[in-house]
Amino acid sequence: MARLFLGIRGNRQIVRVAGMNKEQHLMANKKIFASAAAVQNHAGGKAFGKSDEQALVQYVMTGTFNDTFYVTGESQLTEVLARASQVPDEFLAKLAIYGREKGMMKDMPALLCALLVARGSGHSEAVFKRVIDNARMLRNFVQMLRSGVVGRKSLGSRAKRLVKGFIASLNDYALWEASVGNAPSLVDVMKLAHPKAKDERRNALYAYVMGKPVDAALLPDFIREYEAFLAGKSKAAPLRAPFQKLTALPLGTEDWMRIATNARWTMTRINLNTFARHGVLRNPQMISMIAERLADREQIIQARAFPYQLMTAMLNIGDEVPGEIRAALEKAMQVALENVPAFDDDSLVLAIDVSGSMGNPVTGRQTAATSKVTCLDAAALIGAALRAKNPSAKILAFEYGCREVVVPHDCKVMTIAQKIKAYHGGGTNCGSVIQYLLDHGIKTNNLILVSDNESWADGYRSDLSTLWAKYKRDCAPEARMINLDITPNPYSVNAKRADTLMVGGFSDDVFAVMKAFLAGNTDQVDAVKAVEI
Incomplete structure (x- = not known):
């Protein structure tokens, strides 16, 4: 029977079944949302469910609503909306700001901003001002609201006021520059918000951007120069014009x-x-x-x-x-890479997942303009950057098994990354890292593991969580692990422990979170909660 997802109401999702709206409890499958019990990840391996806050941070810092190796864009949306219904507006507000300002993410912060506006949250205006910081983000925000996924399809008076204020805040050139882009275009946004200015020249610019007839004398000089060149009235190419408009000129x-x-x-x-x-x-x-x-x-x-x-x-x-x-x-x-931390630890171990699933584009597969940068590229870059700042660190590459990647002491970042990537292929076995440390008698104070966390080729007796407990007991009681996950998912390869940091993302903010953890056992959720609204 065909079902159409319509939105969120409290802790229920609304679906249309055979022409009728029905409500379903979002939390029916408790296994998915467990925070401590062992569950199965997307690959069928042993994993541990994250709390709502942990999962939301992971999705916001890595999710793009594009299909990954294991997860579709639609399932990311459903999961985020479900988790968002379980946390306070204040956390969502701080997370939206954190994701935009620290993670430099686009789609997820825009969704959270739209969700807060749709809820009528008292934090929505403050979040809008910090998250919707350019025209692309404005279009994302409007698209999220108009799609209906946050429970409405109209902008509403508050959203219209926010959009009008954003448009009014743009200087003349920035407004013209913002007119480049589609789905929705700035013209679509302006038709919904109906911005008006008291100044005749500004209203003329609004009309020009929307493709309406306008007195050219009222337009800024840079637009008149562009139009003159376009009409063949000037041989001098305009210097001040949006780049996308220049590429179409002869x-x-x-x-x-x-x-x-x-x-x-x-x-x-x-x-x-x-x-x-x-x-x-x-x-x-x-x-x-x-x-x-x-x-x-x-x-x-x-x-x-x-x-x-x-x-x-x-x-x-x-x-x-x-x-x-x-x-x-x-x-x-x-x-x-200047903020990559140098650890006071000669025993540092960097373990990079080079398995087959890491070959997926880090921002997911798109119908057009899919990024050439893969999860492996991002993971190898993080590992290489840490190695460059910590020359004594040992680099391990793992998939089914684990091996050391030997690089010269003064090797450059991109060269180190290429050496790590050379081992690409195989199934994911995060436990192989700990097994390698045990087999070779390697003692480390700090292990940094970078992966998509979809470990399946290990078995329940040799999974990372079990082996980590053994390693701590028999080999290095003071050791700590930083588990960096660069894909959107609600699972961790290890149970939540005081000696383990679960951090998500592929921006350089992950280095700051690592440093804070090693200084005082803080985690990424704490970093979000520390954001001032």
Whole structure:
């Protein structure tokens, strides 16, 4: 019988069955939502259910509503809505802010913001101001509300007021720049919110963005220059125009060099292939200028660049991008990794999951524009960054079994990552890490394990949780484990213990959480609760 998910009411989900709305208890399957008992993970292996707060943090810091190796986007949505119905608005508010500001995530924070607005929460306006910080996030927010998944399909008076306020806060150029993008477009959003200004020129800009007839004399200079070039009335290519609009114009190499010269750091990083395709990178002066910009520490920090973004750039650039620019991205990576902690521990062990499921795109599979960066890429980068800051650390790669990855003392981050990735393949056996430590008599004070946590190739007698208890008892009573999970799921490979940190995400904030844990047994839920609204 066909069922259609309609939304959440309290702790029930509303479904349409044979044309009628019925309510079902979301918590019917207690096995899924257990916080201590052993359960089965998506791969069929032994796992431990997370609490509602722990699971929500994991989903927000890793989820994108795209299909992963084991989990569909739809199931992520259902799980998040179910868990969100069990926690206070204050926690959701703090988590939305944490996910956006610390995790730099988009979809999940926008969903939580929309959910709070739909609930009429007193925290919704404060969350909106911090989470909906650009046009892409605004479109996400409106899409979430209009989809009906949070219990409504209209914006409502509060959401309209928030959207109007956001649009009014944009300067003229930022508003024009925000008009790029679809599903929904800014035009769709403006049709829903009906923003109006007291200023005649601003209203003219609103009309222009929405494609309505307008007196050109009232428009900003940069739009008139763009329209003049578009109409063939000017030969000078506009320098101030959204990049996506420039790519559609009949521009020559000289035009592109002028655009590249005036580009911001992020725009430069994202469009290296575009510059190469248009001949910009055949000019030695342009190569040096772009390389200098990309390696500029102040600009890197101002752009809030983090390692995952730089790895994406490195994996995506084509052969036409010269070595000088590739080297500049390497330098930028070093700056972005400055907050990776150096542990006062010569026995540190870094265990990286290289199993087959780690080959899935880290942001999930999409119908278009699926990321080239895999879970393994992200895990290897985290391991390599930690190894670069902790040269005495031992690197282990595991799948069915476990082996050591030997790298030179002064090896660069991306080179270390490539060496880890060379072992890709096999089934997931997280317990093999502890078994390796036991078999080789390796004592560590701190073990950092990076995985998708879908361990299944171990068996109940050799699972990580059982072996960790044995290792603590027989080998290293003071040892601590940091279990970093980079995929959206409600399970952990280990039971919750004081000596074990469960942390989720693939932004550089995970390093701060690790450092805090080793300083005082705090965890990621505590980090969320520490957010000030």
